Amino acid sequence: MMDRYQKNREMLSQTExxxxxxxxVCIVGCGGLGGYVIEMLGRLGIGQLTAIxxxxxxxxxxxxxxxxxxxxxxxxxAFEAKQRMAAVNSEVVVIPVEHYLTAENxxxxxxxxxxxxxxxxxxxxxxxLQKTAKALGIPLVYGAIAGWYAQVCTIMPGExxxxxxxxxxxxxxxxxxxGNPSFxxxxxxxxxxxxxxxxxxxxxxxxxxxxxxxxxxxxDFDLIHFL
Numbered sequence: 491m492m493d494r495y496q497k498n499r500e501m502l503s504q505t506e507x508x509x510x511x512x513x514x515v516c517i518v519g520c521g522g523l524g525g526y527v528i529e530m531l532g533r534l535g536i537g538q539l540t541a542i543x544x545x546x547x548x549x550x551x552x553x554x555x556x557x558x559x560x561x562x563x564x565x566x567x568a569f570e571a572k573q574r575m576a577a578v579n580s581e582v583v584v585i586p587v588e589h590y591l592t593a594e595n596x597x598x599x600x601x602x603x604x605x606x607x608x609x610x611x612x613x614x615x616x617x618x619l620q621k622t623a624k625a626l627g628i629p630l631v632y633g634a635i636a637g638w639y640a641q642v643c644t645i646m647p648g649e650x651x652x653x654x655x656x657x658x659x660x661x662x663x664x665x666x667x668x669g670n671p672s673f674x675x676x677x678x679x680x681x682x683x684x685x686x687x688x689x690x691x692x693x694x695x696x697x698x699x700x701x702x703x704x705x706x707x708x709x710d711f712d713l714i715h716f717l
Contacts, residue, residue: 494579495535506691507535511581513690516540516603518591518619520567522670523633524609525556525574526679528584531686532575538583541571542599544590554672591615596622605686608632609679617659620645620652631685633678637668638707642681643697644689654716655701674706 495507502510515536517524520543528539545567551558557570568586575584587599591610596618600606606623608616608630616632623630623645630645632652645651681702688694703712 494581498534502691510535510687510690511537513605514538514540514603515605515607515686515690516542516600517571517607517609518542518600518615519609519611520557520571521545521551521609521611522554522675523635523679523682524567524607525558525571526676527607527609527682527686528571528575529556529578530679530683532579532582532584534683534687535579536582536690538585539571539575540585540587540599540603541568542587542589542591543567543571544588554670554675556676591618593618597625600628601626603628605689606630607682607686609682613656614659617652617656620650624648624650629689631682631689633682635670635674635678637671638674638705639668640674640678640704640706641701642678642685642704643701644685646698649699651699651701651716677704677706 498507513536515531517527517539520541528541531539547558547563547565547567549563557574562570566588568588572584572586575582600622606628608619610616619630624647627647632645633642643651685697688696700713700715703714
């Protein structure tokens with residue numbers, strides 16, 4: 491389909507569009523954030539997406555998760571990500587990993603990617619992602635949501651930004667107590683994809699050593715700077 495990326499070319503050059511087709515991005519989590527991230531990266535023409543998630547869809551996912559449908563409940567989230575992209579952009583290779591990321595498999599699953607996207611909802615796994623990305627020398631794009639609120643940043647290898655965000659390496663995200671609507675994941679995933687594209691093309695201002703704090707209830711967007 492020669493015209494697939496025509497609408498990208500006012501903001502991306504043909505050379506940049508071609509470059510994106512050679513890149514590999516790993517998305518950890520294929521739920522609220524991850525489904526939107528996979529959708530947008532695939533439509534932009536990233537060459538290879540690795541989708542990691544050991545979970546299956548249930549009825550509570552239908553309110554917000556793009557990949558969740560009434561007729562694919564109990565199906566693998568990672569596999570459904572592959573099926574979705576086959577229907578949207580068959581040029582994109584999606585490698586589904588139907589297992590949770592663990593300390594034992596993290597290095598093997600995350601290596602050989604250009605960028606890693608954190609689309610998880612647990613603090614412990616986020617620290618594992620940061621540690622592994624640091625060891626592999628791969629940038630990590632972090633995103634978290636809770637009700638009306640969200641935060642996004644890019645963590646370059648060695649910066650350990652999560653240590654400044656979280657006091658503890660354990661616990662769940664705020665969505666457990668503040669809820670998880672449809673619109674917050676879509677917004678944060680868009681911000682994460684923007685960061686991924688800037689990393690892959692090496693241009694633009696990254697949310698590096700700073701975090702965007704989003705309060706949609708009060709329409710308040712703040713930048714927190716880290717040392």
